[in-house]
Amino acid sequence: MYKNLRGRPGTVLAAASVAQFVFALDMSVVNVALPAIRTALGFAPLDLSWVVHVYALAFGGLLLLGGRAGDLYGRRRLFVLGLSVFGLCSLAGGLAQAPWQLIAARAGQGLGAAAAAPAALALLTTTFPEGPRRVRAFGVWSAVNAAGGALGVLAGGVLTEYAGWRWVMLVNLPVVASALVLVLAGVPAGARPGRSERLDVPGAVLATGGVGLLVFGVVRTDARGWGSPATLTTLAAAAVLLVAFVRVESRASAPLLRLGLLRSRWIAGANVLVFLAAAGQFTAFYFVSLYLQQVLGMGAAATGAAFLPFSAGLVAGTAVATRLIATRTPRAALVPGALLAAAGLVWFAFISPDGGFLTDVLGPSLVASVGTGLVLAPVAAAATTGIAPGEAGAASGLLNSTRQLGGCVGLAALATVAAHRTGTATDPAALNDGYALGLAVGAALFVLAAVVAIVVLPRRRAAAPDPRPVTPAPNRLEGTPS
Structure with a gap:
């Protein structure tokens, strides 16, 4: 079955890449337009953040379910299906006339992305065999x-300033x-996999509820604080559901996520590492954007343009990494990459209230x-090393879910750190100090990611995965090759 789904490798790569581009674009393109959205639709100040939060909630909460559903169906x-839902909800968001309509559309976008994103990554995993071709893909x-x-930052600024906020939603349509x-x-x-497995409904409910409550509790810390009863209760409920999920999955004959996957040092280490790296990356985007607008006084379009060197650097870094790990293990790029990212954020931490783009932003x-x-x-x-084809969706959903959680949790935590440093002051100097501290802590996260890569990830490549579908045994935590 899996061989029949390989299709044309170049077209599969193009489709997966274009889809991932629009999902990543949508994570950042709306942020710059929030002030215009508030004015146009009459959002209450405390409700405006839900334009961003509800997307993260639906996307993060449903990724594991979307990944496993792709394996089975x-x-x-x-x-x-996911792309179609995402596109239709983008259209609905662009046509929204009331706050609830936009929030509902954003929730639908998250649902569609949660179905399509792990399916796209799984298609890459099963289309390109492990080795240099998969690395290049x-x-x-x-x-x-x-x-x-x-x-997304550039597009959000330009579209909001010159075309109107609705285009930050409608721009998704031609890409989709x-x-x-x-x-x-x-x-x-x-054809569907030739197995009689059904979707693990108890596991799906517990995973979606647990991850959803975790994201919900974290993203609301901007309004309620980490120590508030509402936050603590929500996070405690999330912990209970996730513990129950682990217990149910350890006994299920066809689990949503086979816990034995986490016995692989490649998979476990990669997911811890991507959690830390996503937290650091989201932090950099967030604080640098605020620094450019709130401290240096740049407009939305100029702020977006200031991120072009960042985009170029990301593309250059991935190109170098692809060549580096074509004949070596991922550790060869992960360790120096995480340390280099940490050095850049440390450099960023020296921003000053009277600085400028050339002196404080371009180099770091x-x-x-x-x-x-x-x-x-x-x-x-x-994160996909040693994965059998029948579990590519589950592994992809886990990686995407971990990245989403890392970004949400890291950004919320570091925003709290920055706000504590700033206090109630709103002058550029005080804001600058808070942003600098947040960037410094983000650097520490990348250093920790480098430590994880050194300590956890194996030095040698994994054995090739078994191409046969996996039939998990109940009450066992079977590991994958490491």
Whole structure:
């Protein structure tokens, strides 16, 4: 079955990359438009953040479910369905006339992305065999993913300033259409896996509820604080559901996520590393954007343009990483990449209230972005090393979910750190101090990621995965080759 789904490798790579570009773009393109959205639709101040949070909540909470559903019901089906839902909800968001309509559309976008993103990564994993070809494919996918996130800031600023906020939603439509044409042309429908497995409903409910509550609790810390009863109760409930999920999965005959996967040092290490790296990357985007606008006084379009060197550095870093790990293990790029990204954020931490783009932003942007690019492609390769084809969707959903959680948790935590340093002051000098501290802590996260790569990831390549579908045994935590 899996061989029949391979299709045309170049078209599969193009479709997966274009889809990932629009998902990454959508994570950042809306942020710059929030003030205009508030004015146009009459959002209450406390409700405006839900334009961003509800997307993260739906996307992060449903990724594991989307990944496993692709394994069971066909990745091409989930890819097409997810892209279609994402596109229709983008159109609905662009036409929204009331706050609830936009929030509902953003939730639908998150749902569609949660179905399509792991399916796209799983298609890459099963289309390109482990080795140099897969590394190159992941390099292209990672570069496009990184460029989408960085260019989203530019697109958001330009579209908001010159075309109107609605275009930050409508811009997704031609990109989604292109991805749909590519996947429909290049990936055959194939048959469903020849197994009688059903979706693990208890596991799906517990995983979605646990991850969703975790994201919900974290993203609301901007309004309620980490120590508030509401936050503590939400996070405690999330912990209970996730513990129950682990217990249920350890006994399930056909689990949503086979816990034995986490016995692989490649998979476990890559997911811890991507959690830390995503937290550091999201932090850099967030604080640098605020520094440019709130301290240096740059407009939305100029702020977006200031991120172009960051985009170029990300693409360059992933290109170097692809060459570096073609004949070596992902550690060869992950360790220097994480340390280089940390050095760039340390440099960023020396920003000053009377600084400028050339003196305070350009240099550290290039260093941090090249380092981040060196991390992105290898971590995707590491997280799918030794994976049997029948579990590619589950592993891809786990990686995407971990990245999403890392960004949400890291950004919320470091925003709290920065706000504590700033206090109630709103002058540029005080804001500058808070942003600098947040960037310094982000650097520490990348250093910790380098330590994880050194200590956890194996020095040698894993054995080739068994191409046969996996039939998990109940009550056992079978590991994958490491």
